[in-house]
Amino acid sequence: xxxxxxxxxxxAVANALRQADPDVCSLxxxxxxxxxxxxxxxxxxxxxxxxxxxxxxxxxxxxxxxxGAAAGGGRVITATSSQGLxxxxxxxxxxxxxxxxxxxxxVNRALSAPxxxxxxxxxxxxxxxxxxxxxxxxxxxxxxDNTIMAFRIGEHLEIRLPVMVCMDGFIVxxxxxxxxxxxxxxxxxxxGPYQKVNPLLDLEHPKSFGPLILTDLYHEYKxxxxxxxxxxxxxxxxxxxxxxxxxxxxxxxxxxxxxxDADIALVILNxxxxxxxDVIDELRDKGIKAGLLKPRLFxxxxxxxxxxxxxxxxxxxxxxxxxxxxxxxxxxMEISSALYQADGEGRxxxxxNKIYGLGGRDYMPGDARKVLLELNExxxxxxxxxxxxxxxxxx
Amino acid sequence: xxxxxxxxxxxxxxxxxxxxxFKTGSWRTFRPRWVPENCIQCLMCWLYCPDMAVNVxxxxxxxxxxxxxxxxxxxxKECPGKQGKKAIVMEPEGK
Ligand code: SF4
Ligand code: SF4
Numbered sequence: 001x002x003x004x005x006x007x008x009x010x011x012a013v014a015n016a017l018r019q020a021d022p023d024v025c026s027l028x029x030x031x032x033x034x035x036x037x038x039x040x041x042x043x044x045x046x047x048x049x050x051x052x053x054x055x056x057x058x059x060x061x062x063x064x065x066x067x068g069a070a071a072g073g074g075r076v077i078t079a080t081s082s083q084g085l086x087x088x089x090x091x092x093x094x095x096x097x098x099x100x101x102x103x104x105x106x107v108n109r110a111l112s113a114p115x116x117x118x119x120x121x122x123x124x125x126x127x128x129x130x131x132x133x134x135x136x137x138x139x140x141x142x143x144x145d146n147t148i149m150a151f152r153i154g155e156h157l158e159i160r161l162p163v164m165v166c167m168d169g170f171i172v173x174x175x176x177x178x179x180x181x182x183x184x185x186x187x188x189x190x191x192g193p194y195q196k197v198n199p200l201l202d203l204e205h206p207k208s209f210g211p212l213i214l215t216d217l218y219h220e221y222k223x224x225x226x227x228x229x230x231x232x233x234x235x236x237x238x239x240x241x242x243x244x245x246x247x248x249x250x251x252x253x254x255x256x257x258x259x260x261d262a263d264i265a266l267v268i269l270n271x272x273x274x275x276x277x278d279v280i281d282e283l284r285d286k287g288i289k290a291g292l293l294k295p296r297l298f299x300x301x302x303x304x305x306x307x308x309x310x311x312x313x314x315x316x317x318x319x320x321x322x323x324x325x326x327x328x329x330x331x332x333m334e335i336s337s338a339l340y341q342a343d344g345e346g347r348x349x350x351x352x353n354k355i356y357g358l359g360g361r362d363y364m365p366g367d368a369r370k371v372l373l374e375l376n377e378x379x380x381x382x383x384x385x386x387x388x389x390x391x392x393x394x395x
Numbered sequence: 396x397x398x399x400x401x402x403x404x405x406x407x408x409x410x411x412x413x414x415x416x417f418k419t420g421s422w423r424t425f426r427p428r429w430v431p432e433n434c435i436q437c438l439m440c441w442l443y444c445p446d447m448a449v450n451v452x453x454x455x456x457x458x459x460x461x462x463x464x465x466x467x468x469x470x471x472k473e474c475p476g477k478q479g480k481k482a483i484v485m486e487p488e489g490k
Contacts, residue, residue, distance in 0.1 A: 207410070
């Protein structure tokens with residue numbers, strides 16, 4: 001049965017990993033993720049899981065070992081942040097290209113330089129094109145639930161893909177919050193035993209991974225990868241439905257908050273969405289029809305569904321906690337594309353982009369209020385300024 | 396050629412030994428020539444060849460399999476030969 005606890009995001013995720021009891025965990029510590037693999041290591045030392053622990057000499061090696069173990073036929077986990085994810089980059093593509101369902105919590109942290117250990121989304125957004133499924137989480141509860149669902153999603157026989165579960169460094173990973181654990185047996189039954197697909201450690205059926213594929217077939221293999229990514233959305237919905245039956249907590253491809261009858265809205269990921277919802281309630285009380293959309297599945301991106309959910313609005317601000325230097329914020333580019341394709345009967349919302357909270361800079365209710373009031377003016381016909389703007393910068 | 400719908404996800408090769416069908420000998424620009432009179436049957440060539448292109452029958456080196464020999468020259472480099480004379484020499488292909 002469920003148990004209500006007060007724990008940090010890292011502790012919650014470490015417990016989800018314990019309940020999944022993977023065959024192999026390859027690890028390399030990095031702030032603010034270290035806490036997850038440290039806790040997991042004590043589960044191994046205390047015999048609470050049957051997992052083989054591999055201490056790698058770098059994140060590149062940790063991901064390489066995870067790939068080897070997953071190709072061997074095991075349920076495999078690792079976890080990382082920031083520079084660690086950046087160092088894994090080459091191997092991330094190999095994990096997805098080989099269809100290996102490795103599960104990896106990513107505790108979001110800024111990228112160097114300058115060196116910064118705090119939470120922003122530069123790491124995860126940089127891994128956008130690696131072929132991994134990405135689930136984003138607002139708080140410890142969502143990070144825990146997403147981690148459990150990630151095993152079912154990634155290991156689903158129709159897709160077999162690696163999954164990254166993102167949560168904000170420090171703001172969620174190190175803050176204690178109320179959340180609810182599922183029972184060990186409930187999680188075990190929900191995830192089920194690991195189903196091997198073409199394991200290397202099967203001497204009766206020898207096989208090879210990682211062949212050289214040149215101009216004659218590479219294009220076809222990528223077409224297949226695109227096809228498999230296209231199946232993820234339904235798998236996520238199906239697994240989330242089942243999870244709702246088990247836990248009572250409902251998840252979709254994204255969360256809509258007071259959006260249906262709204263005139264203006266924020267699109268915002270992870271922890272800052274929580275702060276924004278409070279401010280939306282406050283503005284609603286004053287008669288301003290504000291709402292919010294918080295993406296959950298960022299890769300593959302549900303363009304049609306999100307376009308549909310936003311197209312009726314008058315003005316939308318896409319909030320990015322990462323920048324694509326020389327481009328708009330990464331979330332803005334997706335929302336723009338979603339709205340361009342959406343059938344708005346000739347109408348679509350005015351769209352602006354704010355870059356906020358880089359390197360863990362606090363996002364306060366006042367920040368949300370300021371943006372929403374600007375949107376309110378735009379919805380009434382005020383002229384648009386710059387499309388992309390850094391907010392909360394000392395001038 | 397296969398269509399994308401016929402491929403195994405993850406590009407896993409489900410059949411063992413299929414590289415035998417992939418003849419790497421066509422890449423060669425130099426070919427090793429065996430000089431039996433200088434050969435001491437040490438099998439260093441067989442040990443070093445990256446492509447199993449040295450034919451060994453009953454424990455004896457008997458020549459090269461040119462279907463797979465890429466002409467890398469490692470065997471010729473490692474061959475000790477007899478009294479300073481190499482038992483493998485590299486010659487331009489087509490000579
Ligand atoms: S040239 Fe290279 S590939 Fe050919 S037999 Fe010698 S070592 Fe093997
Ligand atoms: S390395 Fe040279 S001497 Fe030794 S077996 Fe091969 S050809 Fe003969």
